[in-house]
Amino acid sequence: MKKLPALSLLLVFAVVAVLFVHFHSLVHLTDTHNQTSKLVRSPPPKIADIVNRYAELNHTLTVLHQRLNWITSKQQNALTLEVGSLATVQPITTAPTQPTHSRDSAITTSAVTNPHSHLSIVPLPPVSTKKLRAVIFTMDSIATYEANSLVGGASGRSNPIVLDFSLL
């Protein structure tokens, strides 16, 4: 007699389980049917929709392409960093990503203050202990102070006035 409640309980549980599985499968089938019906019933996509979808896809590809270029340029600069033997310094070549700003807004908020602040993160090299002397003498060092001194200068230039850096 003691086993009866336990068996009854087990039986009830089994029935509930079977009902649950059956009901669940029914619901699933109904959903699938509904979706299929929707697909069948929905009208064929309009050309305008296809064009819109294409435009969206094209835009996404453009954005991806731009990001790829950006990453490539970062990699190029990372290479420069390696050549510069600054292995311990982070390759900071571009400004950190900042929020896009409305063209109509006034000067941007403090969140983007100093877009070049990242530059100061890179440490300068150690100062040399050598005591060296240097002399600089270039055309622009003359031009800065004594433009006329070049006239008839003794340096043997083919043109005594060589202030015409015409390509610069």
Added chain:
Amino acid sequence: LNSQLANCSGEIRIRQSLEAAFAYFGVSVEVAHSDNQFNEMNMNGVDIIILDPWTWAAKGWIPKPNLRGFEDRIYFLDFFGSKSLKGQQFRINPKKILTAFKSPFNSFLGYFMDESILPQTKLVKKTQGILWGKDHKHFHGKELLIRRVANYIPLVSTASALLPHNNITWLGHQDASNWMKLLSESKFLLGLGNPLLGPSAVDAVAVGCMFLNPIYVKPMLEAQYRSQHPYIADLFPEAVCSYPENDFFALMRCVDKALHSDLQPQIPFELTKADYFNRVKGIFNL
């Protein structure tokens, strides 16, 4: 910078960067301001002698007397670079010729971007472009192209007034920080072919202003340069739009691209003070 020196402002920036680096490393620097001053200098005790492709030579393209015997200490600042010096008297290792940007023959020195002249805030862009060039000679032969662009989009220039056009504002000379501000609030810097390789294209990209880079019909300097600024075009292609020189429609496509872009400020790492100072340290063994 003095407006009268507009044509060599790039060289001045190179020299001043070098002076700043030398000062940082404790190198005492003496700058000669005339031939006479230089000729009177005794090079004994001088460790580094910085010259350019003109200032080393006495008449006949031979080394000046006070340089003889000190050839191993001499370096040349040559903006574009070259394989050798003029004349046969002074043979130098091309690696001791230091250039503003990259050259296949020489060593890259460059300069550093001075943070103090960069705008401290990101400014709102105006729908306008800037004509690159302070000297009227840069616009010769380009007048029609400039007018046609100005018919569609406002242009500003830091040259004195040249072409009468309702849509072109001739601002005249701007100091360094106003120049950067102008770039920062403009959509593009329009290169017209000259000046070749000027730092202005780098300035533009540094503040999120697209550089419109003309590709030469006839490459410059013995075909070494095929466009006005290949350095920045290669480094940051998304911030540069190249167009065939004098091709109005290609140029307008670049203008359109610039107007619809929102570029982030970008500075070449090798033009940051830290990397530049490291380079100076390496070149001169400081």
